[in-house]
Amino acid sequence: MKKNGIVGSSLAVLCLTGLVHAIDVDNPPEGLFSDEWYVLLLDGNKSGHMHATMERRSRDGEDIIVVKTSMQLVVGRTDTQISISFDQSSEETLDGKPLRFEHRMQLGKLPMTTRGRIRNGKVTITTYQFGLPTGTKTHNLPDGALMAWGTYREQIKKGLQPGLKYELSVYEPSIAPDRLTRTTMEVFEPEELDLFGRKVIAYRTRQTAHLKNSFTGSETGVETITWMTDAGTAVKMQMSVPPIDMPFEVIACTKAVALAPNEPAELMLGTLIPAGRELDSSARSITYRLISKGSGESKLVLPETAMQKIIENNNGAVTLKLTRQSARRATPSPMTNAADAGNAALTDEDLKPYLEPSADLNYKDPVVAELAKKAAGGEKDPWKLTERLCNFVHEYIETKNLSVGFASASEVARSKEGDCTEHGILLAALGRACGIPTRIVTGIVYTDEFSGRRDVFVGHLWTQFYLDGEWVDVDSAFGQTDVDPTHIALGVSAAGDSGLADLVTSGWLGLSKVGLKVLEVEE
Numbered sequence: 001m002k003k004n005g006i007v008g009s010s011l012a013v014l015c016l017t018g019l020v021h022a023i024d025v026d027n028p029p030e031g032l033f034s035d036e037w038y039v040l041l042l043d044g045n046k047s048g049h050m051h052a053t054m055e056r057r058s059r060d061g062e063d064i065i066v067v068k069t070s071m072q073l074v075v076g077r078t079d080t081q082i083s084i085s086f087d088q089s090s091e092e093t094l095d096g097k098p099l100r101f102e103h104r105m106q107l108g109k110l111p112m113t114t115r116g117r118i119r120n121g122k123v124t125i126t127t128y129q130f131g132l133p134t135g136t137k138t139h140n141l142p143d144g145a146l147m148a149w150g151t152y153r154e155q156i157k158k159g160l161q162p163g164l165k166y167e168l169s170v171y172e173p174s175i176a177p178d179r180l181t182r183t184t185m186e187v188f189e190p191e192e193l194d195l196f197g198r199k200v201i202a203y204r205t206r207q208t209a210h211l212k213n214s215f216t217g218s219e220t221g222v223e224t225i226t227w228m229t230d231a232g233t234a235v236k237m238q239m240s241v242p243p244i245d246m247p248f249e250v251i252a253c254t255k256a257v258a259l260a261p262n263e264p265a266e267l268m269l270g271t272l273i274p275a276g277r278e279l280d281s282s283a284r285s286i287t288y289r290l291i292s293k294g295s296g297e298s299k300l301v302l303p304e305t306a307m308q309k310i311i312e313n314n315n316g317a318v319t320l321k322l323t324r325q326s327a328r329r330a331t332p333s334p335m336t337n338a339a340d341a342g343n344a345a346l347t348d349e350d351l352k353p354y355l356e357p358s359a360d361l362n363y364k365d366p367v368v369a370e371l372a373k374k375a376a377g378g379e380k381d382p383w384k385l386t387e388r389l390c391n392f393v394h395e396y397i398e399t400k401n402l403s404v405g406f407a408s409a410s411e412v413a414r415s416k417e418g419d420c421t422e423h424g425i426l427l428a429a430l431g432r433a434c435g436i437p438t439r440i441v442t443g444i445v446y447t448d449e450f451s452g453r454r455d456v457f458v459g460h461l462w463t464q465f466y467l468d469g470e471w472v473d474v475d476s477a478f479g480q481t482d483v484d485p486t487h488i489a490l491g492v493s494a495a496g497d498s499g500l501a502d503l504v505t506s507g508w509l510g511l512s513k514v515g516l517k518v519l520e521v522e523e
Contacts, residue, residue, distance in 0.1 A: 023232075025153045028065065030056050035257035040073055041343040042250040042404040043265040048073035048084075049258035050250060054149070056094075064099065065092050067148035085111070087246040088174075096150030098141070103174050107406035110285040112359055116173055125177055127359040129410055134362045139178040145171035155185065156232050160203040162189045167420065173210065192226055193222070193236055195293075196253055202227035202235050215265065224362065246270055272450060273516050279446045285323040285522040288488065291515040292316040300514070303492050306470040319519070322485035325473055346466070353494040354437035360425055360495050365410045365434035368426075371396075372433035382436055386474060387467045387481045389434065393427045394479035423477035424461040428495060437466035440495045441473065444514075446486035457516060462487065490514075 023033065035053035050071045054412040057064055071086045087104040097153060103114045118141055126136040146154060146169055158166055164187040169180045188204040190282050210221045227236040237250040246265065279286065292300045300318050304310055312319040357364045375392035378386045399417040407415065410431035412422045424440055431438035445460040462475040462483070471492075473483040 003396055014234065018041065025156045028056050029052075037253055037255045038250045039253045039258050039260075040071070041247075041251065042073075042075065043246045045263045045265040046260065047262055047264050051258070054152075063094055065094060065149040066090070067092070069148075074262050074264040075211070076268075089149045090149065092147055094229070094408055096144055096146060096153045098147045098171065100151065101147065101173060105174070110217070110407070110411050112408060114174070114359070116177075118244040119365075123173070123177065125173060127523055129362075129408060134359050134408075134410070135357060142169070142171060142178075142180045143262055144169040145180060147437055152232070155228075160205070160230065162203070162227060163225070170209070179212070182210040184210070189402060191227065194374055195235060195251055196257060200227075200229065200235055202229045202233075203412075216223060228484045229398045241426075250424075256353070269451060269453070270460050272453055273514055275446055275455045275457055275516065275518060277518055278448065278455050279486055279518065279521065280523070281446065283324075283485055283487050283521050283523055285321060286485040286517075287311070287319065287321045289519055290318045290320070290455050290488070291517075293513040294516055300490075303489050305464065305473065305489060305492075306488070307473050308489050309483070318487070322488065324482065324485050326482040346469070351437045351466065353434070353441050353496055356494075356496060357429075357432070358494075358496045361429040361432060361438075362407045362408065362410050362427045365444075366411070367413045368409050369433055371413050372430045375430055376434050382465075382467050385434055386431070386436065386472070389427060389430045390463075390476045390481050392472045392481065393423055393430065393476040397426070399518040400477075402472065420477040421461045424463045425495065427463045427474065427476040431465055439464050439466075439471065440493045441487075441489045442491045442493065443489040445478075445488070445489060457486075457488070460487070464492070 021027065022450045031053045032053060036052050038050040038052070040049055042048075048071065048118055050069065050401075052070075052102065053068045055066045055068075057066055066089060068089045069087070069421075071084075071209075073084045073086075073365075075084065081104075087102075087105040089102050090098065091100040092098050100118065101116045105114075106110050106112070109131065114125060115128070116123055116125045117256070118124075119482055123139045123141050123214055124136065125139070127134045151170055154168055158164060159222050161257050161389070164185075168183045168185055170183045171200050172181050186205070186206045186208075188206070190201050190203045193200045193202055205226050205228055207224045207226060211220050211222060224237060224239040226234050226238075228234050233252070235252040239248050245381050247265070289304070290300055300309060300313075300316065302308070302318055302320065307325040308320055308322055310318060310320045363369060372389075375396075376385055377388060379388050397412065397416050397418060398416075400419065401417070407418055407422050407425070409426045412418055428438040428440055441462050443460055443462075444457040445453075446457050448455060450456055455462050462473060462474055464471040465475055471485060473489075474481055475483050475487065
């Protein structure tokens, strides 16, 4: 379980700059006018660095501003480490209108690049992996869209008067390419900071990015505290890294400090949820109560499926019953139907997002397409085909470990390596290649032991296939087409090219704020 691109995206949205003196944002200096290094501290441990620059260039007779942010982060996952890199650049006019952007994100072993071009009110976005395009989509550019330079201009023009509060219409394509990320900015009193022995007076500000889930319509506020000097320099930033409440700090420093050796913090142990008792995964059904430890926008919004039913939802406490489902049966079980599962009358148009290729599920990749053909073996019955695909992926991924960040189906098809996310992503791609709608489930699953901890729930990812009017759970990591009721879904996603917003708002990235109690087990 992991997808930490939201960290890099949040940093880019904040438009960190290293200006020593205030500039005229209507006529900034020519050439490189901002060049700053930052150290990244995760739970107090140096876990990486970031480099941010701003430059005024001339291209085709027009002056533009180029903003670049490069981040390298290393995190621990039990006995292994994962390296995450995020490089982002944007090109904008002097008055802050977006022109081009590029993201390079490496969450697996191989990077994925996204390039966007804005022309005549349209945003054309192309993704690349292995140096080849994996797909191109066009969106309407939202009115008032601001990227890095435009956001910075607005902040400078608004000033840093304590008590000031306003909203920014931030356009961050890696979070949501088809809509704005409404961001609230608040300014508080100045404070004295100690930045590795350097004393600085800076205004404390708070940015809250309101991320909307396209499936549930719910909003999640991602909050960041940033200290800015009179000149507009962001010298320190604090946020919590999802899916845990581990403090994450970005602090301005020298290049030598930024590039010093890392001492990565452990991520996964903080996400474990005690079960309170031993559970038998062979149970027919289990009833749980999940309690949100957060408030307001942090309340739990859980999906209903053929397997998972919400019995009661009251003030942040959700009672739900999980009943074993099986993709082995040829017809829907008598205890459920499409209406009960919350999936009544899904039309062909409704199902389109679950059949489309995407950067993560690029089944048009010749390697993935050939794999799907091999896995299907000519089977046409959707239920039997689902079972074949699940078993195939379980056997096909030979190296099962936690060393991969988040690999696409194209990468997994070649590497045969990964954990639950790689199993789930590849299975979803193979299902779509065979014409069956699929979606990704982010949630938790019970284990009797994890890294020395007994009877806990750990973050997990699996797949659902749309069969005979209901979403049926299939777990290729466990090799289960008869999925056990210790699988609790916190969110679902089409795994399309709609950015990170759906994942961030799914509840999966707030595991440390979830309490759980087992109410009843039916054997």
